Amino acid sequence: MSTLGIAVIGAGKMGADHARRIGRTVGGARVVAVADPDGDRAKEVAAGLEGAGAHTDAAAALAAPGVEAVLIASPGPAHEEAIGLALARGLPVLCEKPLTPDPAGALRVLEAEQRLGRRLVQVGFMRRHDAEYEELKGLLDAGGIGRPLFLHCRHRNAASPSFFTSDMLISDSVVHEVDAARWLLGQEVTAVSVFSPAPSAAAPEGLRDPRFVLLETSGGALVDVEIFVNCGFGYEVRCEAVGEGGSAEIGGGTAMAVRSAGRRSEAIAQDFTVRFADAYDRQLRRWVAAAAQGGVAGPDAWDGYAAAAVCEAGLKAAHTGVRTAVELVERPALYR
Numbered sequence: 001m002s003t004l005g006i007a008v009i010g011a012g013k014m015g016a017d018h019a020r021r022i023g024r025t026v027g028g029a030r031v032v033a034v035a036d037p038d039g040d041r042a043k044e045v046a047a048g049l050e051g052a053g054a055h056t057d058a059a060a061a062l063a064a065p066g067v068e069a070v071l072i073a074s075p076g077p078a079h080e081e082a083i084g085l086a087l088a089r090g091l092p093v094l095c096e097k098p099l100t101p102d103p104a105g106a107l108r109v110l111e112a113e114q115r116l117g118r119r120l121v122q123v124g125f126m127r128r129h130d131a132e133y134e135e136l137k138g139l140l141d142a143g144g145i146g147r148p149l150f151l152h153c154r155h156r157n158a159a160s161p162s163f164f165t166s167d168m169l170i171s172d173s174v175v176h177e178v179d180a181a182r183w184l185l186g187q188e189v190t191a192v193s194v195f196s197p198a199p200s201a202a203a204p205e206g207l208r209d210p211r212f213v214l215l216e217t218s219g220g221a222l223v224d225v226e227i228f229v230n231c232g233f234g235y236e237v238r239c240e241a242v243g244e245g246g247s248a249e250i251g252g253g254t255a256m257a258v259r260s261a262g263r264r265s266e267a268i269a270q271d272f273t274v275r276f277a278d279a280y281d282r283q284l285r286r287w288v289a290a291a292a293q294g295g296v297a298g299p300d301a302w303d304g305y306a307a308a309a310v311c312e313a314g315l316k317a318a319h320t321g322v323r324t325a326v327e328l329v330e331r332p333a334l335y336r
């Protein structure tokens with residue numbers, strides 16, 4: 001059976017996790033090259049994968065024999081350059097979110113794809129591949145709770161990594177809700193407001209955590225997001241949709257409930273790689289199948305651009321305290 005040769009760019013937490021999944025749980029693909037400027041990391045990840053070579057730069061990895069598709073899991077500011085290298089070779093790409101840190105970079109990706117005349121870039125908004133999100137999307141599309149009025153979203157991490165900044169609560173975390181809301185509702189986000197209550201005592205010095213973000217959409221719905229990255233108790237992503245004819249909620253936890261010593265308890269996932277494990281696998285399987293045909297199977301570069309534009313407006317709203325409109329360019333024909 002022929003397998004798709006993949007170059008993994010960035011061998012940190014996500015790159016290593018994706019590479020392991022490709023090696024173990026995703027059929028029809030194999031990692032043939034791993035690149036990271038930290039050569040030891042590249043070697044460590046490649047060592048666990050038969051036939052994979054380690055490189056310290058993306059260009060060398062993409063030029064390695066057998067590379068047919070590219071998975072980018074470097075930090076956001078490095079994405080655009082790696083995408084450019086992949087598109088120059090006509091290779092399909094799965095790029096971790098954010099596509100680029102700002103909409104200007106994302107527009108350059110859209111332009112490059114339009115010059116090629118096809119969509120080759122998929123963005124790693126994995127919630128679209130999560131079974132609970134898919135069920136909610138199916139319900140909304142079928143009109144099961146009528147016209148959606150609200151999405152109430154909660155996004156909580158046990159603790160933030162040391163490099164996390166107040167801006168990243170929006171650009172790295174709420175970006176997931178931005179994409180999920182656009183997808184669930186089939187609408188664009190038109191304006192963003194950001195509120196910052198007194199920081200939690202558990203937040204590192206100077207970090208505005210938690211924050212509350214309000215998105216307005218082109219269809220007149222409101223999406224509120226509580227983002228709280230040092231909640232202490234675990235990783236939790238919930239979404240309640242309220243429509244004219246009912247409501248539906250996902251993410252409430254489906255773990256085994258234990259009754260013991262006069263208490264009822266259930267475990268809470270501590271990390272996104274646990275909560276969204278199936279979604280990451282499904283995302284990879286679908287992408288591998290589509291990439292083998294030279295296409296994408298999920299959120300594309302337009303979705304990455306739209307999310308970046310919303311986050312840019314969100315950062316402006318956070319810095320100024322003023323509700324900020326989202327400006328999008330006209331959607332090019334390739335993405336309609």
Ligand code: NAI
Nearest residue numbers: 010011012013014015036038073074075076078096097098
């Ligand atoms: P990380 O810091 O653990 O790993 C990043 C790796 O990229 C490091 O090993 C670093 O040396 C390497 N790197 C830096 N510059 C590079 C370059 N120019 N070329 C190749 N490699 C380079 O970060 P993490 O958490 O793995 O995040 C990577 C990406 O995944 C980010 O875009 C992040 O936003 C995204 N992410 C997505 C999540 C999801 O649920 N979809 C969850 C967490 C992160």
